[in-house]
Amino acid sequence: MSEQGFVIVGASFAGAKAAETLRAEGFDGRVVLVGEESDLPYERPPLSKGYLLGNDPRESAFPHDAAWYADQRVELLLGHAATAVDRASKTVALADGSSVGYDKLLLATGSRVRRLDLPGADLPHVRYLRRIEESEALKAAFAERPRVVVVGAGWIGLETAAAARTAGCEVTVVELDTLPLRRVLGDEVAAVFRDLHTDHGVAFRFGVKTREIRPDGVVLETGEELPAGLVVVGVGIQPNVELAGAAGLAVDNGVVTDAGLRTSDPDIYACGDVASWEHPGLKRHLRVEHWANALNGGPAAAKAMLGRDVTYDPVPYFFTDQYDLGMEFAGWFEPGGYERVVFRGDPATREFVAFWTAGGQVLAGMNVNVWDVTDDIQAIVRAGWAGTTVDTDRLTDPDVPLADLHA
Known part of the structure; x- marks a missing residue:
């Protein structure tokens, strides 16, 4: 190994x-971040959950403090955008004109928010949520209790709506689809989240586009004007693939990798939001934008860079906390790619487990205000991916232990 070492x-x-x-794996060479x-480096879930709500301190978002990086001899080049990767010379060019060489390179470039392209979208009261300073700005704005319009009823839109309502703001959510989260959860479970928010005083406008943002509100395509002192936009994110694409790496809805997170260049790896990796269990490439993929993907990529035999095949997992509802989701399916949703418990009580099935196989499961069942749900999902069918009557019977369904 040369003195160049590993660059992330x-x-x-x-x-x-x-x-x-x-x-932790014993690598003693140079590590540059x-x-x-x-x-x-910080975790993003607190930005729309505990930190935004004011329940958790800022430090809770950071997995390590500055002393840890110094102790571990991890060189931090913060505030330095990477502008190019030269695969021939194995160097990464930085925006300040400097460069850093590598033996192995890991791309963990993440994603950025999709922005609205309509009149008024650049007004100062239009906010996005991706970075920690944006969370801080939103928290401060909510404290003033403005009327809030949230554009987009995805996870970020709903979590920010919940935080705004908890702070005492009047909130309206505008969503092009007919229900919040319908594309990812389907009608049956999406209705649970609609009812959760309406019960907490959120107003929805479904099936309508935003036409214009004005200093005092939002104008919909129907002509309706929604008063707003603050507009929060949550219309999705897109992977930061430009660096990889310009370097000639394979890119297709993310940086394409094999099951060991290796790109089309054997000395370059990718992980997190930006990676579209070959998932052995699903037998397809997958790109996942949730926290658990960062938690597990970073270590998997590091081990692969060290020459370990790595097969990255997690069951995708994410969670949300909104008002008094806590949820964990495990599994994956294409939008609309299931046949039935079945429930263990009554969704009207907001204490249940839902399973998405096709051909008698479980594709995904969600536990809502039911705890310590994620491992069993993931095992049932893995069995379903492998072709194992389940008896729906037993699946929905709360007297049948979930562990018995994947034994």
Whole structure:
């Protein structure tokens, strides 16, 4: 190994976990972590959950403090955007004109928010949520109790709506689809989240586009004007693939990798939001934008960079906390790619487990205000991916232990 060592582009949670794993696995060479943001690597869930709500301190978002990076001899190049990767010379060019060489390179460049393209979208009271300073700005704005319009009823839109309502703001959510989260959860479970928010005083406008944003509100395509002192936009994210694409790496809805997170260049790896990896269990490429993929993908990529035999095949997992509802989801299916949703418990009580099935096989499961069942749900999902069918009557019977359904 030369003195160049390992370079991680993306001072993200995934990047931090990769650096941590390199040291834990005994790598003693140079480790450089390059990040466009000036903050230390942090986790993103607190930005729309505990930290935004004011329940958790700022420090809770950071997996390590500055002393940890110094102790572990991880070089931090923060506030330094990577502008190019030269695969021939094995160097990464930075925006300040400097460069850093690598023996192995990990791309953990993450994603950025999709922005609205309509009149008024650049007004100062239009906010997005991706970075920690944006969470801080939203928290401060909510404290003033403005009327809030949220554009987009995905996970970020709903979590920010819940935080705004908890702060005492009047909230209206505008969504092009007919229900919140319908594309990812289907009608049956999406209705649970609609009812949760309406019960807490959120108003919805479904099936309508935003036409214009004005200093005092939002105008819909129907002509309706919604008063707003604050507009929060949550219309999705897109992977930061430009660096990889310009370097000639394979890109297709993310940086394409094999099951070991290796790109089309054997010395370059990718993980986290930006990676579209070959998932052995699903037998397809998959790109996942949730926290658990950073938590697990960074370490997997680090081990692969060290020459370990890595097969990255997690059951995709995410969670949300909104008002008094806590949820964990495990599994994956294409939008609309299931036949039935079956429930263990009554969804009207908001204490249940839902299973998405096709051909008698479980594709995904969600536990809502039911705890310590995630491992069993993931095992049932893995069995379903492998072709095992389940008896629906037993699946929905709360007297049948979930462990008995994958034994």
